Every structure is written in structure tokens, then in C-alpha cells.
Amino acid sequence: MKNKLKPISIFVGLVWLVNAGIIFAEPVRDLLMAANQNTSNKSPVTFEHVHSLALDSAGQTLFLGAHTGLFRSDDRGRSWNKVSLSTKHAHLDVMDVTTDPREPKTIYIATHEAGVFKSTDGGRTWKEASSGLGGPDVHGLAIDPNMPFKLHAAVREKGDGIYRTTDNGGKWIRVDDGPQGEVKVLRSVNISTGMGGIFLYAGTSTGLQRSPDCF
Amino acid sequence: MGGLPTNRTVNGLAVDPENSNVMLVPMRDGLFQSMDSGQSWKRVGNELKNLAAVIINPKKPTAMYLSTLDGTIYVSIDAGMKWKKQQ
Numbered sequence: 001m002k003n004k005l006k007p008i009s010i011f012v013g014l015v016w017l018v019n020a021g022i023i024f025a026e027p028v029r030d031l032l033m034a035a036n037q038n039t040s041n042k043s044p045v046t047f048e049h050v051h052s053l054a055l056d057s058a059g060q061t062l063f064l065g066a067h068t069g070l071f072r073s074d075d076r077g078r079s080w081n082k083v084s085l086s087t088k089h090a091h092l093d094v095m096d097v098t099t100d101p102r103e104p105k106t107i108y109i110a111t112h113e114a115g116v117f118k119s120t121d122g123g124r125t126w127k128e129a130s131s132g133l134g135g136p137d138v139h140g141l142a143i144d145p146n147m148p149f150k151l152h153a154a155v156r157e158k159g160d161g162i163y164r165t166t167d168n169g170g171k172w173i174r175v176d177d178g179p180q181g182e183v184k185v186l187r188s189v190n191i192s193t194g195m196g197g198i199f200l201y202a203g204t205s206t207g208l209q210r211s212p213d214c215f
Numbered sequence: 216m217g218g219l220p221t222n223r224t225v226n227g228l229a230v231d232p233e234n235s236n237v238m239l240v241p242m243r244d245g246l247f248q249s250m251d252s253g254q255s256w257k258r259v260g261n262e263l264k265n266l267a268a269v270i271i272n273p274k275k276p277t278a279m280y281l282s283t284l285d286g287t288i289y290v291s292i293d294a295g296m297k298w299k300k301q302q
Contacts, residue, residue, distance in 0.1 A: 053280055055273065058274065064282065078301055184225060199252075203228050208240060
């Protein structure tokens with residue numbers, strides 16, 4: 001029987017939300033307007049909408065997944081260069097980025113249009129790693145911190161559900177229906193479930209949810 | 216207990232590589248930190264809002280990067296307490 005990802009029921013934060021809205025409304029608006037102007041003046045790079053940030057396991061190179069593609073920065077986010085991903089797809093919306101915790105040059109990305117891509121040379125070249133996924137729209141990608149050959153992917157729309165690979169993205173198998181709501185991020189967290197396995201956390205349109213990954 | 220805005224979108228999640236109970240969540244409402252694997256949260260990062268993603272440096276977990284939805288990058292060197300816009 002499949003397990004559903006369960007909401008973490010203790011997240012009650014209405015007081016925080018109200019306080020944040022009233023106290024900080026004006027300063028935040030000014031700050032964001034300034035940030036927008038600075039960004040557009042400094043760089044021709046356009047993200048449109050940022051989805052994900054990742055660092056290689058050496059802590060040196062930043063990767064940013066956005067509506068307009070994948071970007072890398074080798075100067076701690078001061079400047080960004082677009083990464084060439086695929087000649088087959090003119091536009092790729094990069095929904096999530098995750099890096100191998102032991103191999104600094106191994107990076108995985110989840111895309112809205114074309115599944116999962118993998119690089120083993122620091123992002124210079126990419127190969128599709130979507131075999132077995134039920135659909136192309138992947139919204140979350142989590143790598144196991146203890147066993148980096150094991151990843152989970154959250155697929156939306158066609159073939160929706162949680163998929164698992166245990167061979168570095170070579171083959172995916174659907175293992176769960178997934179959490180409620182639209183997945184925005186998926187992370188394997190090194191907290192023992194007591195039943196074997198660790199917890200899989202999902203940030204979604206309805207909050208943060210988690211489930212043992214041994215389903 | 217609690218501390219995360221309810222029924223709101225969680226855009227990202229970063230976990231301290233040296234202590235998995237320590238987590239950061241960026242939301243439109245701000246940046247939230249948990250020290251107990253998500254059971255309770257407090258808001259950090261002062262007035263920052265409209266946040267898309269956050270990452271913790273695996274080699275130096277007090278160093279972190281944060282992106283707003285429009286791609287403005289902020290950096291923290293004190294485990295997320297103070298953030299400075301990357302120039």
C-alpha cells in the first residue's frame with residue numbers, strides 16, 4: 001500500500017504572517033524596487049522567475065535554476081552565465097537543481113519541459129536522465145546525502161507522482177502518489193525514520209510536508 | 216510551536232549538512248529557520264520577502280546564499296541571522 005506524504009501538522013504561523021505584513025510592508029517594497037533596478041542595470045542576464053539555488057559539494061560554484069534556464073556563478077553570485085543544456089530544446093524552465101554531496105562535478109536538474117538532466121563535468125555537458133519517468137514536468141529533485149546514487153523526483157501532470165532511481169538517474173521507478181499541492185522543492189534529509197530510510201521533505205503550494213522515503 | 220505561515224507556498228528548503236535538524240525555508244512571507252527538523256520555526260533575515268531559494272555552503276555551513284523570486288542574491292556569513300545583498 002502506498003503512503004501519502006503527510007503534512008507536518010504543527011506548522012501554525014498566522015501571528016507571524018500578520019506581523020510580517022503590517023510591520024515590514026513599506027521597507028520591503030522599497031528594498032525590492034531597488035533590487036530590481038540594480039539587477040537590470042548590472043547584468044543582461046534575465047531570470048524572470050527563480051526556482052532553485054545549489055552549490056557544488058566543494059562550495060565553489062553556485063547554480064541557479066530559473067524560468068529562463070540554468071545559470072552558474074563562480075564569484076559567489078555577483079555575476080551569472082547561462083549554461084547550455086540541450087540543443088533539442090530551445091527553452092528549458094529549470095525547476096530544481098541538486099548536486100552530488102561527494103562528487104563536486106556531478107549536478108542534476110529538473111525541468112518543466114524535458115525531465116531530468118545530469119552533468120558529470122561541472123555543468124559543461126549534459127545528458128538526459130529521464131528513463132522511466134512518466135512525464136516531462138519535474139518539479140523537485142532530491143539526492144540522498146548518504147547514498148548519492150539514490151534520488152527522488154516529483155513529477156507533475158502526466159505521470160504525476162514520486163519516482164526513485166538507485167543508479168544515479170539511469171532508471172526511474174514510480175514509488176508514491178506524492179504530497180498534496182504543487183511541489184516546489186524536494187529534499188532528502190538525513191534524519192532516521194526508525195523504520196529504515198530517512199525523511200523526504202517537500203515544499204509545496206500548501207506548506208511543508210514530509211514522508212519516510214522507504215515507501 | 217509552529218511558526219510557518221499556514222497554507223502558503225514553501226519555495227525552497229536548505230538543510231545544514233552538519234546538523235540535519237537545522238533547516239531554512241524561503242517563502243514570499245520571508246525566511247524561516249527551524250532548529251528541530253521542522254517542528255517549530257522562527258523568522259530570520261529581518262525584512263526580506265518574496266524569497267525563492269536558499270542554499271547552505273557544505274564546506275562552511277555558516278555561509279549561505281539566498282535568492283529572491285526576481286534573482287537578487289543575498290549572502291549571510293552568520294548562519295542566516297544577517298543578510299547582505301551581493302554587490
